[in-house]
Amino acid sequence: MTKHVTILGTGAWGTALGHLANYGDNRVTFWSRRGELSLEAAIANADVLVSAISMKGVAETAEKVRQIGLPSHTIIVTATKGLDAATTRTPSQIWQETFPNRPVVVLSGPNLSKEIDAGLPAATIAASRDLYAAETIQTVFSSDIFRVYTNTDPIGTELGGTLKNVMAIASGVCDGLNLGINAKSALLTRALIEIVRVGTTMGADVETFWGLSGLGDLLATCNSNLSRNYRVGYGLAQGKSLEGVLEEIQSTAEGVNTTNVLIDLARKQEVEVPISYQVYRLLNGQISAEEAVAALMERDLKQEVVTPEE
Template identity: 40%
Template sequence: MSLKVGLIGGGSWGTTVASLVSRNCPTTIWARDSHTVEDINKNHRNEKYLAGIKLNEALKASDSLKETLKDADVVIMGVPTQCSRNVLEEAKPYIRPWIPIISLSKGLEQGTKMRLTQIIEETMPGHPVGVLTGPNLAKEIMQGQAAAAVLAMVDASIAHALQKVFRTGLFRIYTNDDVIGCELAGALKNVIAIAVGMGDGMGAGDNTRSAVITRGLAELTRLGVAMGGQPMTFAGLAGMGDLIATCTSPLSRNRYVGVQLGMGRNIKDIISEMSMVAEGVKTSSVVFELAQDLGIEMPIAAEVYKVVNNQTSAIDAFKGLLKTRSGSEAEPG
């Protein structure tokens, strides 16, 4: 394809997407770390985030936003939610008008409670925006495992055109016009994954895990629909699909945080030793606030918020959940 792609962010998922996309289009990835840039350009690897994995040799890297973005026909945002606004402001002078901007982020901004596509629209009005999301564990995809994702954009014609940018033989891309639902599902499932991890860390069994995943899906669906998402979205790749992968895989960062919390460790110690960002930690406070604002009962998310903010322990959180009233399955609780 003749389209040129500029991807902002040199973490594990950003690098994975850049490597995939570079099979279809000339692609440059931006990273602040000059060592990461050198590693990608010279060795076709990103040992910091994807140790032992070979990247597509056509992928180029740069520590210059101008070089990465000045000729880009498509821009992909692959940086954590909480620093995206600042990076966008830095990138803004180098992005040409009307260029589509696609988010890979799965979080909600603290303070504003905004989704990343909303931040993009506020920072850079006039650009078509979208989100690529789904059950996508970076290392599995780079190891050649089959996976599927959903590209959500309001403009279906642009989404269909961009399918060819992201699609490879084993990486299937579906489209969806429910940007709100897809984006919220990706952010909210990280909070539920922490809850599942806490149970695993305390030695809970498969029955407990299944119950937390299922009731967690009900919670994130209630909040997502109240915020404008479509109910069916939460039963698809962005919702149930991503929730299952994030809650059960040992590669999941958010589940890992939960496991460590379940073992009695302090959140600050857990985060300090991680090289990658677990979006669910900071998103949990935003979800808690949104649920209160909208009057949505989310007992699992509320307990995660309390544990992450050192208001209670993981074991007390699970005791609290067991004390909540259980009525009809269609009801909260």
């Protein structure tokens, strides 16, 4: 059945999602703040509203959509990965609080937009407390190059995709310093445990992080120079300034903002995040890449614990 899909945001990921929706029997409309189409016109007939805008614009855009009003049947999908600097809320929490009686679906997984644009196969998760809404989005985006799974843990699905951006910066540092496979394997293993620790504190199901939106996204983002966040870490390890690296990328690296918000959240929740903390110090010019690695290696010796209660 044909669905009218409106994509908010025409960046790399929003554009890729539009292409994926076009594989099915769907009509796709793109909207951006710089475009000629008004927001009111873009959402007027939307069966599916996909938010793929940068984190800093989510709250403002959600409020504008609320003021305009959505068709009664519209399913809201969020594909943004980040944390709100003012409230530490995730994108889905912002949309759900703005539209408390609407189904909100999180779309997240190991999905590098350039590979999707090239027609390479990929898989993702559509997660919602409303399983019918998740299954509807599964149908809308599934194709012979894009496999969509469902689950009912939107916060876990979302946090897996959000927090791995912080770890991708750390992974870029590891590769930029040529620390080797042993070091990187240790880093990614401990990074996943750290993500689980934060995620379960925020109410996520631990099992979600072993799947596509957790481990899968972590592996994809931490092992590819197609990842903007990985490139941030790699550039910093080369001695470049953060401003210089971001200028080279010429795009948003959500992991930079997420790191700062995550540290604030971790302090409030009293959650241990050693890797994220060293990334935070590096991004804020407090230490060098080499000093960040040394700080992690010099931590107190302990027994390995791989449960979130560590």
